[in-house]
Amino acid sequence: MEPEKRMDKRIRVDLNLELEQNPIIISPFESLSEEVLFLILDLLNWNPLDRKSFSLVSRSFYKLESCHRRWLTPLRSDLLPSILTRYSSISHLNLTLCSRLTDVTLASIASLLSSSLRSINLSGSRSYTHKGIECLADKCFNLEEIDVSIRVDLGDEVAAAIGKMVKMERVNMGRCRKVTDLGIGCIAVGCPNLKLLSVKGCVGVTDLGVKLVAVKCTKLKSLDVSFTMITKKCLPAIMQLPNLEEFCMTGCLGIDSKAFVILKQGCNTLQALDMSNCEHMTDSGVLSILQKCPNLFHLNLASCSSVNVSILSGLKSMCKLGSIKLDGCKVTASGLKSLSNSCISLKELSLSKCLGVTDEGISVIVAKHKDLVKLDVTCCRYITDESLSAITSSCTSLVSLRMESCTKLSSKGFWLIGQCCPKLEELDLTDNDLDDEGLRSLAGCHNLVSLKIGICLRITDNGLIPIGHSCPRLQELDLYRAIGITDKGVSAIADGCPHLEMINMAYCTNISDESLKFLSKCSKLCILEIRGCLQVSSAGISAIAAGCLLLSKLDVKKCCEVNDAAMFSLARYSHNLRQIHLSYCSVTDAGLLVLACLGSLQNVTMLHLSGVSPKGLATALLMCHGLTKVKMHSSFKLSIPQALIEHVESRGCSFHWMNKPFQVDFESSELWKQQSHDLFVE
């Protein structure tokens, strides 16, 4: 393995020196002190394989690595007890990838990591109940953080069990729909040190529970009550929390402007307020919030359709707002003007899907706020190069610029971006009229980390190659339906961007195995989408599997040339593969069975696999223990025994039976683009 080799090389330098001086020493590694080794371990963080190589050096290295490790994200729960006997000082345990987690496992974790465990993340894991959490509460007395979100079936008992953890500081119960006020009350009373609580989507939680939390947990800093039934009754209590900094109430339909207008006392410590999707929020409410919470920095008003920005002119004093999200609000040029006048220093502004945004409005904003770091003008279809010239001339420190579907922009504007925004890290130009000239000029943004140029049909290799040469930090590249791109462009990216983690080349029909072979050099690659790349075959996938060991998501839908050979190499190398989309591939029973041996696999979509028999499918389902979600054609529903399906479901897997007809041709990208434009015209 490559990382191992590199490690050996690095150590061998020291080793040679020592050998020259003391040829008697048999094991030179023993002379390295623990402190030095711990320092080395501190630096080995980004790639799990490095640590593995380290621990394979010698027994003492193995031991040291075991002692040093604090964070653990296991892929399978069945090996947990043995892993934890090795890593006995784990303090942060992330079990989100263990789809199935029984009470017995939790009990063993509790007894093995009783004093060291501080944080446990059980989000999305299934099968455990309140009994497991109670074991944790009894044994792990240092537990400070727990995440039990996305357990729709968990009720108040779990909350009551969490309420027994005295040192608990951070609790996330998002989407535990059966939790009611009683459970929240137990947490409120039992966890006096609570600093963060999220009851997002807990529809059973009402004012009473939230009020009790506000009364009992005075150390609370962050509270998320999104999508609950709270009304104005609990707001006064929340606003009296002495340490509250972050308050999120997305989609609370029970909250209206009046709730804030009648509020006697605002919260001085509040810094971030998220009121997106509060449909009953109007101007007066926003105004009174800004008056009553003087230290507010982040304000999210996304989808509050009845809020008009121009009300900000009614503010008497300047507000300290630094970040505003106004997605989908009523925005006019005058409104933006008042916004720019009343806010002292705006750092982040999101105007996505605001229909009233024009060149004038943008110019006013950027002229006043030259420190703007993030700007989102997604779907502001009326802005032109004029806006871009205003933005680029004043906001030179821009880090993130998102302008998806701003179709009136031309290459002149993109040239300005490349010239004036050297700090730009995130750029979204999806569905723009970008051409090679424009793309080439974007190469001036050397710090780009994420570049999204999907549905830009005019770009070719000539534009992409300069990007590959000048953007070494690139991690994320979206080339969705960029039909002009060929292997040449991809090879430039693979050569120039070693940190690439995600690449989307779906429907780039000119891509072949060569591209994948180039990309296999990017060892950090974990997400690869090559849907509809007809020229890609098993050879390419095998190269990727061997080169990119961290691959976790793979989409090879409609890559008809991909067959069992690709599955064999995936099964051999890709032990991190979690999600695979195999529809329309030429995989047979053998390939599927081999793939099923991958313990980490959780999410499989397999429609229209002509080579797969019901028997093979059934065996594969049985073998794959970690499955959480399977999409299959509904025709298999009858041919696979019902008992087997039930058994697999009982292990925590959900079946999605699709009934799509077999599609041979796909619509051309031009047609697709045309449709997206028609949508806009309407």
Next chain:
Amino acid sequence: MDQKKRSSFTYPPRNNSPQESFNPNYDCPQFNSQNRTESPYPYDTPSQFFNSQSREWDPHALLLNLSFLEQKIHQTQNIVREMIRTNEGQNCNISELTAQRQLLTTDLTSTIIQLISTAGSFLPTIRTSLLSGNAPITQLGSSIPSASSGLSPSAYQPNPSPDYEELTKGWGENGVESADQIQIEDLDVKEGEDVGQDGDTLPIGSYEVLQLEKEEILAPHTHFCTICGKGFKRDANLRMHMRGHGDEYKSPAALAKPAREPGSQPMPVKRYSCPFVGCKRNKEHKNFQPLKTLLCVKNHYKRSHCEKSYTCSRCNTKKFSVIADLKTHEKHCGRDKWLCSCGTTFSRKDKLFGHVALFQGHTPALPSDEVKGKNEEINDKDDSGGVGYNDGDEYLDMKGGYFSPMVNFDSFSFEGLDEFSRTTFDPTETSFSFLRSGSPDFARKDPGN
């Protein structure tokens, strides 16, 4: 037994008191009538009481009462003697004996009532004489016959005499006057505060304030038969009872509810004061809130100042002093689904949360049927094939009260939270270890070691 004899000893001092003329149903009038003979106006004003010497208890009246009691006891003795004699003679028939016994019971009851009444009239006067500052109001109740019987005078006067008209008038005027004084006091003390929480709050001074004594409030019966002395709670029941004493009580007029005279002047509005000094319902209180009716007085006094002697037979925890409250509670007892860790139940969730918010360490408790599930054993085996770890039941014993909710919550609420996890579960810790007997490695991972 001869009626004549009985009536003669039961009601000796039926003299020409003014009250007798307008309140024929009223019984035990002895001491009151004595009072009245002394001061002709029973509805004396507080000020008059205060000035005159009549607020001192009247020794003559008491003497009279006592001598009456003596007489009565003598007569009872006679009956008993007669019974002994007839028993010795052995020639008695059973019916005669039964009748004698009944008579004896009645006489004894009557004597007891007399004694209580006498004492009742005597004791309060002692108290008021000691706390002379509060005299006017406290004195009132004891000296007003209607009040002592728990009746308002207007309701029981079939034929109001002119005297009575005068009396009520005088009383009303003086009542207003006294209330005025209170109002002035009140206004001096505070301003702008709401005087009463009842919807129909009357302005101070627009009503009379009556105050009954504790004994009068707690008396089981308020209506007594003038012939045999039997007590009743309701006037109507007394009238039904009176039918047995002769045909003259069977007439429609005697049986009808004594209606108020249509021509009579409307009675002034009455409000009541609680005799408990310091109570908000007491007249002396700064924010005095009067009670509306006699029933209110009774219930208020029992609820607020009496021992709660009625215990719910279902839950054995809730106690009440008013039996009606107990009955109301028993209707709902067991249906209180909102439970606190301290054992208190609530019928409403918001009440529970208010309680929990108020007290440190109290936790909302989950309904018991949900908690029951905790005692179940974990039988959910790890069928994914946990290596070397899958036969959970072998060393995962969750029985034996480990998850017993009561233990949890008790210790939760009353002890330190740290102790909770440590001490309460120590005994079971061994039963809940995940060790196989032969794997000492695991044991060393325990925090204690």
